[in-house]
Amino acid sequence: MSSRRAFLQKMAASALVVPAVSMMKAAAYPQAVNSVYDGPMLRVAIMGLGSYGSRVAEALLSCRAAKLVGVISGTPSKVKEWQAKYNIPEKNCYNYENFDRIKDNQDIDAVYVITPNALHKDQSIRVAKAGKHVICEKPMAVNAVEAQQMVDACKKANVKLLIGYRMHFEPKTLEIVRMRNAGDFGKILFFQGLSGFKIGDPGEWRLNKQLAGGGAMMDIGIYSINGARYMVGEDPVWVTAQEVKTDPIKFKEGVDETITFQLGFANGALASCLSTYAMNNLDRFFLNGEKGFAELLPATGYGPIKGHTHLGELTQPHVTHQTLQMDEMSAIILKGKKPLVPVDGEEGVKDMKIVDAIFEAVKTGKKVDLKL
Template identity: 75%
Template sequence: MLTGAAIPFMPSYLAAAEAENSKDGLSFSDDRILRVAIMGLGGYGTRVADAMQACKRAKLVGVISGTPAKIKNWQNKYGILEKNCYNYENFDQIKNNNDIDVVYITTPNALHHDETIRVAKAGKHVICEKPMALNAREGQEMVDACQAAGVKLLVGYRMHFEAKTLEVVRLRETGAFGKIMFFQGLCGFRIGDPNQWRLNKALAGGGSLMDIGIYALNGARYMVGEEPVWLTAQETKTDPQKFKEGVDETIQFQLGFPSGAVASCLSTYNMNNLDRFFLNGEKGFAELQPSTGYGPIEGRTHLGPLTQPHTTHQTKQMEEMAGIILDGHKPIIAVDGNEAIKDLKLIDAIYKACKTGQKIDV
């Protein structure tokens, strides 16, 4: 077996994997490394690629982009082979590429559905950024396509692997907070460039709820530990020029759970200083602030501060997803397509409630 010392040009993340496997008494093999192609080489795709350099079990090996200059830059930066580079017209050919195990889709929301189905038909696993789709119908079609192709569909729920978040969930499950009564999720920021795709309904499928509010919605579910049975929602729009028809600026929504717990959440593209989760029970509380940013997350409970160390979220996520895909690991909080459909059904209902003013049973 060749060692990292014997290969002076071995990338640091492969050398780390070599060392880790040797430590465990295992021989190094690419079969134990999740080989990833990233589709969509924008800001978030770059963040994932950079974070993966510290991974032991996930390796960036391919790219899919419609911009040749970006592909060339990524080849130079990450050492990606020419044969692992594709565009949006020919990426179905990954079916014949044994170097790639999974495609991580980081393109605009409206493209996720068709791209996921094409990747699944090419026989590759899919990691899709959230929201997984524009609505629950699309999401179900994606899940069905991946199931039919015999590939896994995972979603980029990075907070499901974050240490302080998981500690709050653990404390709740041990009964530390007693009966859960209330959750509050505040998620928002003042969005910049009015011409960006996030403010284009055709590409984004909505506005703040699809982009940032989904954190509060998803967080309400895993923090309370139940699925909501009813919801109400109200939309506020102060700038119809920037936030055109179908692109929500601010939405407040309320959820009710079977136990009687309630949640109050805010999603906005028009206010800063909003990144807070608060969970309240009969015996105690937990607060995360910031709660969903790239970190470090900060938190406390009635028992004291949360002190779990920070790890780059995308690094931790990709390590965990390697375990899910390669070893069949089951995460503490689900990150599969069926989990995403639960959020999409609620998003559909929130938009309906905003239009009708009605309380909706879900």
């Protein structure tokens, strides 16, 4: 396993040695994957060994400053499979009943919670009480009240809580943020976020309100909510929203199919966004200012992200998002690094407050004021 890891690290490093790297602004681009690293290593256990957990595990093989050392799952067969695949010792394997025992395991620094949304709060709080740092996949909870409880529990336990906002480390995204901060777009006027795909299996947990907390908004719509905030560079102060449901059998009560929503910002900027489980080919961000614009298409997929601004094409190289994310989160947890775009629990609470307000606006048909 160590030889495979070394090979992957060398390949990742060589792939990044291209002219485009030297042209990028250092402040906007996380440190590239490098074959030489002698700093601290974040030792991570993954909770939830589904498809996304597998994606994170594979990405960790290429990380410089983070590695997979443990698993938590309710499926014994998956635990055995991961043990063999990733060389995980038996003492670092847990199930959902006994994972509180990680408190006594000095080989695990953090747990990445990648389970259905409704389980995040309780599982994250248990991890925090066990004295381990928490990385929780988004959305961090099913509402803002639960999200704040997670933040409070982690503060009480003196551990960090980070949310799996992988796009906050994506190079093209960060270049747009850097350009906005530098004033290249002038006053920001408008943002559009389109987030959606046509969901298949009607029996999957994402269409179960008890597990997901909703429908498309809790899965894909969160990208446009969060994207509006980091692209505009402010938090919204009001929201309006409208829901359309064409298939009430697949999308039962409390499970949204399609929601359009609008956000207003204190500086006068507006955002118009779409969240849907009923349409494909929707993954676009567009930012417009008085002096220029930026577009990402695709904007949030696993990559490569593509984009351009009024100054030309964005050429930052693609690196696996989860690899960048985990290396940067290692630096945040172990070195106290401050990311250009926050990924802490407070950031996640803000998104959940907006989600709550969107659902309220759909229900009431009224504009809902936001206090983030």
